[in-house]
Amino acid sequence: xxxxxxxxxxxxxxxxxxxxxxxxxxxxxxxxxxxxxxxxxxxxxxxxxxxxxxxxxxxxxxxxxxxxxxxxxxxxxxxxxxxxxxxxxxxxxxxxxxxxxxxxxxxxxxxxxxxxxxxxxxxxxxxxxxxxxxxxxxxxxxxxxxxxxxxxxxxxxxxxxxxxxxxxxxxxxxxxxxxxxxxxxxxxxxxxxxxxxxxxxxxxxxxxxxxxxxxxxxxxxxxxxxxxxxxxxxxxxxxxxxxxxxxxxxxxxxxxxxxxxxxxxxxxxxxxxxxxxxxxxxxxxxxxxxxxxxxxxxxxxxxxxxxxxxxxxxxxxxxxxxxxxxxxxxxxxxxxxxxxxxxxxxxxxxxxxxxxxxxxxxxxxxxxxxxxxxxxxxxxxxxxxxxxxxxxxxxxxxxxxxxxxxxxxx
Amino acid sequence: xxxxxxxxxxxxxxxxxxxxxxxxxxxxxxxxxxxxxxxxxxxxxxxxxxxxxxxxxxxxxxxxxxxxxxxxxxxxxxxxxxxxxxxxxxxxxxxxxxxxxxxxxxxxxxxxxxxxxxxxxxxxxxxxxxxxxxxxxxxxxxxxxxxxxxxxxxxxxxxxxxxxxxxxxxxxxxxxxxxxxxxxxxxxxxxxxxxxxxxxxxxxxxxxxxxxxxxxxxxxxxxxxxxxxxxxxxxxxxxxxxxxxxxxxxxxxxxxxxxxxxxxxxxxxxxxx
Ligand SMILES: Nc1ncnc2c1ncn2[C@@H]1O[C@H](COP(=O)(O)OP(=O)(O)OP(=O)(O)O)[C@@H](O)[C@H]1O
Ligand SMILES: [Mg+2]
Numbered sequence: 077x078x079x080x081x082x083x084x085x086x087x088x089x090x091x092x093x094x095x096x097x098x099x100x101x102x103x104x105x106x107x108x109x110x111x112x113x114x115x116x117x118x119x120x121x122x123x124x125x126x127x128x129x130x131x132x133x134x135x136x137x138x139x140x141x142x143x144x145x146x147x148x149x150x151x152x153x154x155x156x157x158x159x160x161x162x163x164x165x166x167x168x169x170x171x172x173x174x175x176x177x178x179x180x181x182x183x184x185x186x187x188x189x190x191x192x193x194x195x196x197x198x199x200x201x202x203x204x205x206x207x208x209x210x211x212x213x214x215x216x217x218x219x220x221x222x223x224x225x226x227x228x229x230x231x232x233x234x235x236x237x238x239x240x241x242x243x244x245x246x247x248x249x250x251x252x253x254x255x256x257x258x259x260x261x262x263x264x265x266x267x268x269x270x271x272x273x274x275x276x277x278x279x280x281x282x283x284x285x286x287x288x289x290x291x292x293x294x295x296x297x298x299x300x301x302x303x304x305x306x307x308x309x310x311x312x313x314x315x316x317x318x319x320x321x322x323x324x325x326x327x328x329x330x331x332x333x334x335x336x337x338x339x340x341x342x343x344x345x346x347x348x349x350x351x352x353x354x355x356x357x358x359x360x361x362x363x364x365x366x367x368x369x370x371x372x373x374x375x376x377x378x379x380x381x382x383x384x385x386x387x388x389x390x391x392x393x394x395x396x397x398x399x400x401x402x403x404x405x406x407x408x409x410x411x412x413x414x415x416x417x418x419x420x421x422x423x424x425x426x427x428x429x430x431x432x433x434x435x436x437x438x439x440x441x442x443x444x445x446x447x448x449x450x451x452x453x454x455x456x457x458x459x460x461x462x463x464x465x466x467x468x469x470x471x472x473x474x475x476x477x478x479x480x481x482x483x484x485x486x
Numbered sequence: 487x488x489x490x491x492x493x494x495x496x497x498x499x500x501x502x503x504x505x506x507x508x509x510x511x512x513x514x515x516x517x518x519x520x521x522x523x524x525x526x527x528x529x530x531x532x533x534x535x536x537x538x539x540x541x542x543x544x545x546x547x548x549x550x551x552x553x554x555x556x557x558x559x560x561x562x563x564x565x566x567x568x569x570x571x572x573x574x575x576x577x578x579x580x581x582x583x584x585x586x587x588x589x590x591x592x593x594x595x596x597x598x599x600x601x602x603x604x605x606x607x608x609x610x611x612x613x614x615x616x617x618x619x620x621x622x623x624x625x626x627x628x629x630x631x632x633x634x635x636x637x638x639x640x641x642x643x644x645x646x647x648x649x650x651x652x653x654x655x656x657x658x659x660x661x662x663x664x665x666x667x668x669x670x671x672x673x674x675x676x677x678x679x680x681x682x683x684x685x686x687x688x689x690x691x692x693x694x695x696x697x698x699x700x701x702x703x704x705x706x707x708x709x710x711x712x713x714x715x716x717x718x719x720x721x722x723x724x725x726x727x728x729x730x731x732x733x734x735x736x737x738x739x740x741x742x743x744x745x746x747x748x749x750x751x752x753x754x755x756x757x758x759x
Contacts, residue, residue, distance in 0.1 A: 081596050092584050396580045399541060400641070401569020401597035403562045479565075480541040483580070 079413075082406075086414040089386070090421075100382045101422030103375025104462065108426025108455045109433055110368030115451040116434035118361020120444035125354040128271065136208060137320055139163075139306040139327070140342040157302030158340040161285065163330060164306045168204065171326055173319040175311045178205035179303040181288045187233075187281060188253045189241040196237050198254055198281040200288020208309040216248045216263030219284050227286035231259040234278035235267045252281075257291045259283060316345060369458075375422065376462035383415050383470035394474050395482030408475035415467020416460055423459025427452055487550070488648065488680055489515040489538065494547035496533050496703075507533040509703040510547065515682065517648070520675040520713065522691035523684045525700030531684045532653055534700065538682060539572055539651045540564045552648060569597050573642025575652035575683075579634045581626040581641075587613060588622045591640045598645055612640040616670060632663035639670060643679075650674070652683040656690050668693040672713065 090097040142158035164179035171177075181200040186193045199205070202224050206213070219230050231252060238247050247261045259281075268277035283292070285303070310319040320343055331340055387394070394407055402410075431447060438445040496508040508530045515521055523531045536542040537549060540556055543564075549557045556567055568574075573594075581590045592609040600608070613622060616636040626634050635655060642650050652671065656664035664687070672693045675681050683694070691697050692711065699707035 078602065081602065085596075088585070392580065393582060396582070397593070397597070398565065399539070399568060399574050399580075400594035401565050401645075403565045403597070405562075406597060478542075479568075480536050483541065483576075 082409050082413050083417070085410055086417045089390075089414055090418060093386075096382060097418060100378050100418055101375075101425065103371060103378045104419050104422030104459050105375075105426040105429060107368060107370075107372030107375045108423050108459055109429035110371055111365050111458075112427060112430025112447070112451050112455055113433045113437060113445070114361055114364040114368050116430070116445040116447050117437065117443055118358055118365070119446040119448050120438070121357035121361065122354045123446050124444045125350050125357065128350060135310040135312065135314075135316065136346045137308040137310065137316070137323065138344040138346060139308060139323070140344065141302065141304055142340040142342070157300060158331070159303055159306060159327070161301040161303055163327060164202070164204075164303070166330060167306065167308060167323060167326060171319070171322050173311055173314045173322050175309045176204040176207045177306050177308045178202050178208045179285055179306050180205065181285055181293065182304050183255075183288065183293050185255050187237060187241060189247075189250060192241045194237055194240040196234075196279050196281055198231075198283060198288065198292070200283050200285035200292070202285055205282065205307065208307045211268065212266040213263040214266045215246070216261070218263055219282075224284040224286055227290050228284055229257065229259045229287060229291065230262045230283065232263045232265055232282040233261055234265045234280035236276050236279040237281055238264050254281065255292050255294075257287075259287070316347070320345060372458060372462060376419070376466040379415055379418055379463065380466035380470060382418075383411060383467055384473070386414075387411060387470045387474040390474075391477065391482050391485035394477055395479055395485065398477070398479035399483060404475040407477075408471045411471035411474045412464065412467050415471065416463035419459045419463030419467075420456070423456055426459070427455055430455070487514045488517040488519075488552060489513070489682075490548075490550040491537075492548040494534070494537060494549060495545050496530070496537065496542070497545045507703055508537070508544070511700075511703070511705055512547075513698065513705060513708075515680065517680050518675070518678055519680055520672065520693070520695045521682045522694035522697045522711070523682065523700060524686070524688075524691055524697060525706075527686075529700040530703040531700050533703075535651055535653045535682065535684055538649075539574060540567050565597070569594060570645060571648045573639075573645065573647040573650040575635070575638050575642050575650065575655045577654040577657040579626070579631075579638045579658070581634055581637055583627070584625055586623045586625060587618060587629065587637045587640075590626070590637055591644050593641060594645045608644055609640070612644045613637070615643065616640045630663075631659050632666055635659060635663075635667050636670065639667075639674075643674070648680065650679055650681045652681065654684050654686070656685065656687065661689075664690060 139159060159179075161179045164177040167174050167177035178201050182197065183200075184197045185195070187196050187198075203218055203221060205211075206218055213232060216232075218232060219228065222228075223230055231254075233241075233247060233252070241247065241252065242250065247264060250261050251258045252261060253259070265278070265280070265282070271277050289301075308319075308323060310316060324339065324343060327341060328339065333340065394402075397407060397410075430452075434445040434447055437443055491511055491513050494508055494511040494513075495506075498505040498507055511530075511534060523534065525531050533542075537544050538551075540551070540559075541564075544557050547557065548555060551567065551571060554567070556564065559567065582593065588606065588609050591612055592605045595605045595608060610619075610622065613619060616639050618633060618636050618640065621629065621633065621637075624633075626637070629637065635658075639650075639655075642652075650671075655671070656667055659667060668690055671681055671683070675695075681694075683690075685691050693713050694711055695713050697707075697709055697711050698705055
């Protein structure tokens with residue numbers, strides 16, 4: 077018996093019971109669609125993380141003051157500052173694997189221009205910061221080393237700040253105020269977009285670190301040249317681990333730490349953090365896909381159930397087919413192909429729904445989604461397997477009927 | 487001989503009880519015969535037909551169909567024999583629902599080695615042969631009982647069988663339609679087809695050239711019959727039949743189904759006597 081003939085019989089049988097066939101497929105449809113959407117979300121998340129690694133620079137190491145993480149609040153009472161501007165200078169000068177190191181002091185507050193005000197985060201840093209973050213000034217200029225030395229009252233602003241304070245007019249040479257300190261805007265930063273934490277990276281004001289320390293943050297930190305963190309850029313194509321080791325050795329030397337003493341600073345490798353995050357989001361997506369595939373299993377059981385009903389219902393038909401010459405394997409093939417057709421059609425509809433659903437999720441929830449052809453191939457394979465697996469038992473049962481008993485079945 | 491059965495026996499075991507449905511039937515049927523199998527309910531007629539049709543295997547005994555000993559074939563070999571050599575006509579037609587007459591007739595071809603391009607043509611020819619050339623696309627529900635049985639007969643013929651088996655083919659039809667169907671079977675027989683049919687009705691059996699009577703799983707009578715056209719029985723044959731029906735069968739309580747079908751004969755009793 078030919079495959080096309082069996083296929084025709086299967087399609088005919090499915091068409092006769094349209095509603096039932098549709099409902100039976102539903103489990104597979106939902107399962108396949110859910111798996112595809114989940115995998116698309118998972119892939120989208122890791123693709124986004126990869127983008128961020130690229131935008132942040134994968135070769136960045138962050139050094140945090142020992143006080144930054146211990147004792148909770150930053151700069152809180154009793155916490156000793158442990159890293160200093162000189163550490164940053166030493167790192168960029170003495171460490172061979174390090175291209176640049178930018179010390180930063182962080183603060184937040186209202187930026188005021190005329191009647192407009194905007195709450196933002198500001199960083200006091202050095203010109204190295206822009207190099208480390210691979211960030212360009214698209215209007216005006218960056219501040220220079222002499223302005224850091226002289227605590228010049230200048231600032232660079234991010235796109236979000238520019239938009240909220242100045243709208244369409246040019247911010248250059250305008251005076252903004254942060255914590256009552258007037259600063260002249262000398263440049264506008266390029267757009268960076270969201271960070272991996274979902275923060276707006278363009279909501280930022282940069283100023284010379286001395287300006288931040290002495291003029292904006294006030295005298296409390298003026299005694300020493302302590303900083304909150306140092307952002308380090310490793311030279312291209314150098315090993316991150318080696319750079320981290322070099323930096324650690326250098327800092328321990330500078331801080332005169334004995335071998336038995338712990339580091340008094342923290343080192344964070346940004347790409348590691350991102351990778352951990354990517355792994356986490358992948359695990360999450362896999363988990364969801366696993367849950368979704370339970371629906372495939374349930375769909376498969378639904379197919380088996382309906383096929384069993386169908387075999388019972390069509391016992392006389394089976395008897396007739398046997399009477400007119402159908403062999404056991406013909407009957408087996410007929411019901412198996414019917415089950416596989418059912419699950420494959422369900423799978424195809426599921427794939428279409430999944431693709432549509434992934435686009436919808438991308439558009440409505442603004443989650444990044446990325447369809448994977450691998451997932452689609454897998455879904456087809458899986459639904460065919462479900463059909464064969466759950467269709468086999470009913471088909472076997474049908475093929476083992478005795479022609480005479482099947483014919484006589486009431 | 488087309489059909490040779492030797493001591494054909496069939497026993498069903500139901501738990502501890504054994505039902506001896508056939509107790510050694512030896513019967514020869516030549517090619518071209520038209521045999522009617524008769525006998526009371528439960529006498530083993532259907533059991534015998536199922537064995538002839540290779541739908542079931544005998545408990546003991548031999549069955550030769552054509553030149554082939556079929557009683558020991560595997561189930562797949564039996565399927566092939568049914569497909570190529572035997573055409574079945576059932577009491578309740580057994581057509582596939584929601585399937586056109588043409589596809590119903592072509593069904594046995596699906597399981598034959600015939601190339602698919604020829605299926606429709608063959609089915610069309612057989613439907614035309616039973617007088618349904620204008621009903622190719624009708625579904626069973628759109629056909630009368632007689633037409634449905636014609637479709638079933640066309641299906642039985644589609645693979646050019648050497649034998650047509652019909653277990654009570656008129657059992658679900660009214661008497662006029664029965665006559666039409668019997669005329670059709672008779673004309674097939676006259677073209678050379680060997681036909682074995684089971685019936686409870688003597689006016690149906692009257693179309694056959696030979697009548698075999700079963701009782702308790704044995705053949706108790708085997709006689710030639712002069713078939714008459716159009717089911718009009720001459721009174722001298724009719725009379726003993728009618729008498730036997732009235733005076734022998736009915737008091738034994740043969741069953742309501744047959745009872746109602748005897749009624750027309752009862753009503754013409756007066757005219758004959
Ligand atoms: N599958 C079966 N299992 C058990 N007993 C059976 C089976 N089929 C038939 N029999 C028994 O075998 C005997 C013969 O049955 P069969 O169907 O051949 O009778 P029949 O002559 O065709 O009767 P009817 O005229 O009512 O159709 C009956 O006693 C019946 O009960
Ligand atoms: Mg019977």
